[in-house]
Amino acid sequence: MDDQRGETFRACQAYTRQHAKSFYFASHVLPREKRMASYAVYAFCREADNIVDVHVGPGGEGESLRRLEDLRRQLDRLYGSSGPLSPRLGALRETVAAYAIPQTYFLEVIRGVEMDLTRVRYASFDELKDYCYCVASVVGLIMTKIFGVSDDSAGRHAVDLGTAMQLTNILRDVKEDFAMGRIYLPLEELASRGITEDDLARGVVDDRFRELMRFQVARARSYYAAAEPGIPMITNDGSRFCVRLMSRTYAGILSAIERNNYDVFAARAYVPTAGKLRIAIGAALALRVSRGDLPAREASLHDERR
Numbered sequence: 001m002d003d004q005r006g007e008t009f010r011a012c013q014a015y016t017r018q019h020a021k022s023f024y025f026a027s028h029v030l031p032r033e034k035r036m037a038s039y040a041v042y043a044f045c046r047e048a049d050n051i052v053d054v055h056v057g058p059g060g061e062g063e064s065l066r067r068l069e070d071l072r073r074q075l076d077r078l079y080g081s082s083g084p085l086s087p088r089l090g091a092l093r094e095t096v097a098a099y100a101i102p103q104t105y106f107l108e109v110i111r112g113v114e115m116d117l118t119r120v121r122y123a124s125f126d127e128l129k130d131y132c133y134c135v136a137s138v139v140g141l142i143m144t145k146i147f148g149v150s151d152d153s154a155g156r157h158a159v160d161l162g163t164a165m166q167l168t169n170i171l172r173d174v175k176e177d178f179a180m181g182r183i184y185l186p187l188e189e190l191a192s193r194g195i196t197e198d199d200l201a202r203g204v205v206d207d208r209f210r211e212l213m214r215f216q217v218a219r220a221r222s223y224y225a226a227a228e229p230g231i232p233m234i235t236n237d238g239s240r241f242c243v244r245l246m247s248r249t250y251a252g253i254l255s256a257i258e259r260n261n262y263d264v265f266a267a268r269a270y271v272p273t274a275g276k277l278r279i280a281i282g283a284a285l286a287l288r289v290s291r292g293d294l295p296a297r298e299a300s301l302h303d304e305r306r
Contacts, residue, residue: 008091012039015088019046025276026245029238037099037146040091045109045139047071047088052116053180061117068114072107079103099145108138120182125219128170128186129163136169137162147239149230157230161243164223165250171216172253174264175203185216203265213262217254224251241284248279 016039017024023042027035051067054060077083078093085093095101112134122128140158149155170177170184177184178200190196193208224247231247234240249271256269271279 005094008087008094009036009040011087012036012043012091015039015046016042022249022271022276023246025273026242026249029241029245031237031239033098034146034237034239036091037095038143040088040095041101041139041142041146043088044092044106048110048113049135052113064117065114068110072110075103075106075110095146101142101145105138105142108134112136112138116182121187122184123187125186125189128184131184132163132166133159136166143243144234147243148235149233150235151233154230154233157227157233160223161227161230161247164220164227165246167216167220167223168250168253171213171220171257172264172269174200176268185212189215205261205263205265210262213257213264217257220254221251245280248282249276252276252279 013036016027020042023038027038030038048068048071051071052064054064074085074089078085078089079096081093096103112131115131115134119131122131137159140162141155144154144158174185183190183197183200189212193212195204195208195212199209227247231240231244234243252271252275253269256271257264260267260269
C-alpha cells in the first residue's frame with residue numbers, strides 16, 4: 001500500500017477506532033487488506049448516519065435531506081470513477097472496485113438513515129424489519145463481499161445477523177433515541193402491554209416494561225441463532241472468526257441488559273474491554289473443537305501451546 005493510498009485508508013481506520021469500538025476490536029483478526037476495506041465501508045456508513053444525527057431538531061431535516069442527496073451524487077461519482085472525492089470516499093472507491101460491491105447496497109444504507117428523518121415511529125415489527133435491513137443487514141451483505149463466502153445462502157444469514165445487531169442497538173438505546181424523538185419499539189407491541197410514550201419519557205421500568213424487554217431480547221437472540229449457520233460459510237482467514245466475535249460481543253449487550261434488570265434508562269448496557277477479551281478467548285476455545293472456524297495462523301498457535 002503506497003503512502004498516499006495508505007494515508008487515505010488510515011483516515012478511515014482512525015474514524016472507525018473512534019466511533020466503532022466493538023468492531024475495531026474484532027477487526028484485528030482480519031487480514032490487512034480486508035481490515036482496511038472494512039474501515040472504508042464503516043466510514044461511509046457512519047458519515048451517512050452522522051448527517052442525520054447531527055442535524056436533529058427544528059430546521060435540521062431539510063439540511064440533512066440535502067446532504068444525503070449530495071452523498072448519493074458522490075456515490076454516482078464514486079462508481080463512475082469520475083470527479084473528486086473526499087479521502088474517506090476515495091478509500092471506498094478502491095474497496096468497491098476490489099470486491100465488486102454493488103452500488104445499490106450503499107443506496108439502501110442512505111435510504112435507511114433517511115428514515116430517521118421521515119419516519120420516527122414504527123407501527124409493527126414488519127415495518128421495523130425494513131429499517132433494520134437498510135441500516136444493518138445490507139451492511140452484512142457488503143461485508144460478505146469483502147470477507148468472501150463459500151455459499152450464496154450466506155447472504156440470508158448475514159441479513160439475519162444484521163437484524164439481530166440492530167435490534168440489540170435499539171434495545172440498548174431506548175432512552176437516547178427517545179430523546180431524539182424516535183421510538184423504534186413497535187407501537188402495537190407497546191400498546192398491547194399498556195405502555196405509553198409518556199411511560200418512555202419518564203423512564204418507567206415496571207412489570208409491563210420488563211415483560212416487553214424480555215420479549216424483545218428473545219426475538220433478537222432468535223436472529224443471532226438464525227445467523228449462526230452462515231458463519232462457517234465465511235472464508236477462514238480471520239474473517240470467519242471476526243464475524244463470530246462481533247456476533248458474540250453484540251449478543252453480550254443483551255446479557256448486560258438482563259443484568260440491569262431491563263432498566264435501559266438508568267445506565268447504558270455495554271460489554272467492557274475485559275468482557276470482550278473473555279468473549280474472544282471463549283470463542284477461540286469453543287471453535288478449537290471444530291478447528292475449521294479458526295484462522296490457520298491461530299490454529300497453529302494453539303498447536304504450539306499444547
